[in-house]
Amino acid sequence: xxxxxxxxxxxxxxxxxxxxxxxxxxxxxxxxxxxKVATDLSRRTSxxxxxxxxxxxxxxxxxxxxxxxxxxxxxxxxxxxxxxxDPALSAHRAARLVATxxxxxxxxxxxxxxxxxxxxxxxxxxxxxxxTGAPVCAVDDDPARLVLLAHNAEVAGxxxxxxxxxxxxxxxxxxxxxxxxxxRRRDGRRVRRLADHLPSVPALLAAHLxxxxxxxxxxxxxxxxxPDLPADLxxxxxxxxxxxxxxxxxxxxxxxxxxxxxxxxxAGATADATGAATGAAAAAPPAQPAGPGSHxxxxxxxxxDGEVVASRLGSPATRTRLPVDEVGSVLxxxxxxxxxxxxxxxxxxxxxxxxxxxxxxxxxxxxxxxPSPWYRxxxxxxxxxxRPKELRRWLGQRQAAGTERPExxxxxxxVDADPAELWRRLGRPRRGPHGLRLEFVRRERDIVTVVTxxxxxxxxxx
Ligand SMILES: C[S@@+](CC[C@H](N)C(=O)[O-])C[C@H]1O[C@@H](n2cnc3c(N)ncnc32)[C@H](O)[C@@H]1O
Numbered sequence: 001x002x003x004x005x006x007x008x009x010x011x012x013x014x015x016x017x018x019x020x021x022x023x024x025x026x027x028x029x030x031x032x033x034x035x036k037v038a039t040d041l042s043r044r045t046s047x048x049x050x051x052x053x054x055x056x057x058x059x060x061x062x063x064x065x066x067x068x069x070x071x072x073x074x075x076x077x078x079x080x081x082x083x084x085x086d087p088a089l090s091a092h093r094a095a096r097l098v099a100t101x102x103x104x105x106x107x108x109x110x111x112x113x114x115x116x117x118x119x120x121x122x123x124x125x126x127x128x129x130x131x132t133g134a135p136v137c138a139v140d141d142d143p144a145r146l147v148l149l150a151h152n153a154e155v156a157g158x159x160x161x162x163x164x165x166x167x168x169x170x171x172x173x174x175x176x177x178x179x180x181x182x183x184r185r186r187d188g189r190r191v192r193r194l195a196d197h198l199p200s201v202p203a204l205l206a207a208h209l210x211x212x213x214x215x216x217x218x219x220x221x222x223x224x225x226x227p228d229l230p231a232d233l234x235x236x237x238x239x240x241x242x243x244x245x246x247x248x249x250x251x252x253x254x255x256x257x258x259x260x261x262x263x264x265x266x267a268g269a270t271a272d273a274t275g276a277a278t279g280a281a282a283a284a285p286p287a288q289p290a291g292p293g294s295h296x297x298x299x300x301x302x303x304x305d306g307e308v309v310a311s312r313l314g315s316p317a318t319r320t321r322l323p324v325d326e327v328g329s330v331l332x333x334x335x336x337x338x339x340x341x342x343x344x345x346x347x348x349x350x351x352x353x354x355x356x357x358x359x360x361x362x363x364x365x366x367x368x369x370x371p372s373p374w375y376r377x378x379x380x381x382x383x384x385x386x387r388p389k390e391l392r393r394w395l396g397q398r399q400a401a402g403t404e405r406p407e408x409x410x411x412x413x414x415v416d417a418d419p420a421e422l423w424r425r426l427g428r429p430r431r432g433p434h435g436l437r438l439e440f441v442r443r444e445r446d447i448v449t450v451v452t453x454x455x456x457x458x459x460x461x462x
Contacts, residue, residue, distance in 0.1 A: 002142055002144055003056075003077045003078070003079050003080075003144075004053055004056075004077050004144040004145070004148075005049065005144055006143045006144045006147060008047070008049045008050055008053045008144070009053070009143075009144035009145075009147035009148055010147055011045075011047075011050050011053075012050075012053050012054065012057060012075060012147075012148070013075065013147055013148065013150075013151040016044070016045070017050070017053075017054065019044070020041060020044045020045065020050070020051075020054040021054050021057045021058050021061065021075070023040075023041075023044070024037045024040075024041060024054050024055055024057075024058035025058040025061050025062060025072075027040065027058075028058055028059065028062055029062070034055060034059070037055055037058070038051055038052070038055050041054055041055060053077070056077050056078045057075050057076060057077065059078060060076035060077060060078050060080070060081040061074070061075075061076065063081060064076055064081055067086060067087055067088075068087055070155055070156060073155040074118075074151075074152050074155055074156075075118065075148045075151050075152060076118055076148070077118070077145075077148070080117050080118040080145055080148070081118075083117055083181075083183060083184075083185070084117060084118065084120030084121075085120050085121050085124075085181060085217060085249075086243060086248065087120065087124065087306075088243060088303055088305075088306045089217075089241060089243060089248060089249060089303070090120055090121045090123075090124035090125075091124050091127075091128070091306060092241065092301070092303055092308065093121065093124070093179065093215050093217065093251060094121065094124040094125045094127070094128035094129075094179075095128050096215065096253075096256060097111070097125065097128070097177055097179055097213060097215045097256065098111070098125070098128040098129050098132060098134070098177075100177060100212070100213035100255065100256050101129070101132055101134055101177060109134060109173070109175045109176055109177050109212055110134065110135050110136075110137060110172075110173055110176045110177070111125050111129055111134050111135070111136045111137070111176070111177045111178075111179065112136075112137050112139060112170070112172060112176050112177070112178050112179070113125055113136065113137070113138045113139065113160075113179045113180070113181075114139050114167040114170065114178060114179065114180040114181075114204070114208075115139070115140060115167055115180050115181050115182050115183065115199070116138035116139060116140045116145075116146070116149055116160075116162070117140060117142075117145050117149070117181070118145050118148040118149050118152055119138060119148070119149035119152045119153060119160065121179055121181055121217070122136060122138040122149060122153070122160045123152060123153060123156045123158055123160065125160075125179060126153065126156075126158035126159060126160050127156070127158055130158070134177070135159070135161065136158075136159070136160045136161070137160065137161040137162070137163055138160050138161065138162050138163065139162075139163045139164075139165050139167055139170050140162075140163075140164070140165075140167075141164070141165065141166050141167070143164045146162040146163075146164055149162055150162050166199070167180065167182075167199050167204060167207075168199050168203055168204060168207050169207070172208055172211050174211070175211065175212045176211045176212055177211075177212045177213050177214075178208060178211055178212070178213070178214045178215070179214075179215045179216075179217075180204060180214070180215070180216050180217070181216075181217040182197040182198055182199055182200075182201055182204065182216075182217075182218075183197060183198040184197060184218075184219055185198075186198055192219075192221065193228065194218070194222070194226060194228035194229070195228050201216070201218070201228055201229075202228045204216075205230060209230070209254075212255060213253070213254060213255040213256045214252070214253065214254035214255060214256070215251055215252075215253055215256065216251065216252040216253075216254075217249055217251055218249065218250045218251070218252060219249070219250065220240055220241075220247045220248060220249055220250050220336075220340060221250075222238070222250040222252075224238055224296045224298065224342070229252065233254065235254055235255050235256075235257060235297075236252065236253070236254055236296060236297065237252070237253040237254075237256065237257060237296075237297040237298065237299055238250050238251070238252055238253075238296060238297075238298050238299070238341070239251045239252075239253060239298070239299040239300075239301055239341075240298065240299070240300050240301070240336075240337040240340040240341045241301045241302075241303060241337060242300075242301070242302050242303065242335060242336060242337035243303050243304075244303075244304060245335075247336040247337055247340060250340070257297075295316055297313070297314070297315055298313070298314035298315070298340075298341035298342060298343065299311060299312065299313050299314065299341060300312045300314070300335075300337040300338045300340070300341035300343050300374075301337065302335065302337060302373050302374075304373075309373050310372075310373045310374060312338070312341070312343050312347075312374070313343075314341045314342050314343040314346065318342075318343055318345070318346035319342050319345065319346070320345065321345050321355065321358070322345045322348050322349060322353065322354050322355045322363070323354050323355065324354065324355045324356070324357060324358050324443075324444070325354045325355075325364075326383075327356055327364050327380060327383045327448070327450050328353075328354075328364040328365050328366040328380065329365075329366045329367075329379065329380050330364060330365050330366065330367070330368055330369065330377050330378070330379060330380060331356070331362065331363075331364055331377065331378050331380055331439065331450055331452050332348065332351065332353055332362070332363040332364060332365065332369060332375050332376070332377045333361075333362060333363075333375055333376045333377075333378075334347055334348075334361055334363065334374060334375045335373070335374055335375060335376075338361075338374050338375070339361040344361045344363065347363075347374055347375065348363040348365075351363070351365055351367075351369045352365055352367065353365035353369075356441055356443065356450075357414070357441060357442060357443040357444060358444060359414065359442070359444075360413050360414050360441060360442065360443075362413055362441060363375075364380075378437065378452035378453060378454060379452060379453045380450055380451070380452055381436065381451040381452065381453055382394065382450075382451040383448060383449070383450055383451070384448070384449045384451060385446075385448065385449065386415075386440050386446075386447040386448060386449045388422065388425035388426050391426055391438060391449060392425075392426055392427045394451070395408070395426070395427070395429050398436075406429070406430070406435040406436045407429075407430050407431060407432025407433070407434060407435030407436070408426075408429040408430065408431060408432070408435055408436050408437070408438060409431070409432070409433055409435070409436070409437045409438070409454070410422060410423065410426075410437075410438050410440070411437050411438070411439045411440070412440050413439060413440065413441040413442060414441070414442035415440040415441070415442050415447055417440065422440075426438075433454065434454055434455060435453075435454065435455075436451055436452070436453060436454070437451070437452045437453075437454055438450075438451055439451070439452055
């Protein structure tokens with residue numbers, strides 16, 4: 001059942017509804033609990049569904065404040081806010097999609113947001129398209145959400161035309177530029193398979209594949225070899241996007257690149273805004289089998305404070321695996337977007353690094369690498385067997401030699417162990433983030449403990 005019916009949505013955007021949401025927000029800000037706010041709302045309206053909608057919008061508004069500059073005027077339902085893209089992500093996607101307009105054969109092609117919700121992405125698309133003459137239409141099968149979307153567009157001062165329709169059958173003009181953010185929840189439960197999204201991703205692509213450029217927002221858990229992504233499209237790119245430290249999305253792009261395959265590692269396929277991590281390539285390792293999905297074009301993008309700080313392309317040529325060898329004097333942990341986009345071997349190649357294990361995206365080398373947003377590098381203090389007794393002895397010796405008891409963090413790389421039990425067996429050393437890390441790494445034949453130091457670390461927060 002829809003969270004909000006269309007009549008209630010119409011009331012919510014009316015003067016009376018907006019006043020009720022504002023009053024409820026102020027009360028919550030002042031510390032009133034939801035029950036008290038709901039009771040007080042009954043003085044404004046006798047309709048229980050209106051009271052519930054106003055309270056929901058007030059709760060959502062308070063949550064939206066950290067991310068939406070216009071939150072005090074925007075309207076969300078609780079679920080619609082949860083489903084809305086982060087504004088920084090929306091702006092990034094919108095800018096990239098709108099940039100394809102110049103390449104569209106249809107003059108002033110329409111931009112269509114196929115699962116628009118209350119408009120998080122549609123507003124960003126309209127803002128990015130301002131001045132291009134391209135109209136933006138927003139399609140959703142929930143008419144109540146579209147009522148809120150129309151209000152939100154007015155607040156943001158943009159023009160978006162809402163269409164109440166099924167995204168699978170909505171008629172798209174030839175050359176239309178398409179954005180879609182299908183729901184990753186069905187009957188209140190998170191779904192993984194693309195065919196279980198609402199609407200189904202393979203059905204959506206099958207219905208509209210022949211249009212112009214596409215941006216399809218999916219979970220970052222989507223694998224390159226997902227069988228529900230078209231296998232044979234040359235121009236399909238999967239972009240893994242990180243916001244700060246958090247991997248937040250995989251965006252599937254179609255027709256969004258300006259032609260040609262991405263440059264290979266040898267040609268320097270990196271667009272690092274810091275200019276870092278572009279050192280001389282190490283001797284090429286022997287080529288390894290690349291694995292499923294490896295024909296796909298990928299991109300890793302790092303966003304910080306709404307800006308792209310680094311973006312890097314991946315292709316079959318950049319995906320040849322580095323050789324595995326013993327742990328060197330530095331441990332290098334590529335950021336999640338680099339790993340998901342499988343550009344970490346290529347990064348390592350530029351640093352003269354090698355892998356610690358064939359199955360872990362953990363690299364190592366003997367020279368401290370330059371600062372870069374693409375990885376964290378930590379000096380290695382020792383490489384020890386993963387036996388608590390020996391680790392305890394080593395920590396004791398270390399403490400005896402130094403003036404202070406080192407603070408210790410535990411990190412498990414592919415090791416299935418109970419951290420609480422491990423902690424107990426290590427004699428409960430002092431816990432803390434600014435000292436030593438005991439990094440348990442699963443290798444092909446054993447587990448090893450790499451002791452690293454967090455001060456002297458190279459990386460975004462080193
Ligand atoms: C993840 S939300 C979109 C959020 C939106 N991008 C935002 O940032 O605010 C997915 C939306 O898809 C809509 N939806 C689900 N199935 C649909 C269908 N078959 N046709 C049109 N819209 C659909 C839902 O109503 C929901 O609003």
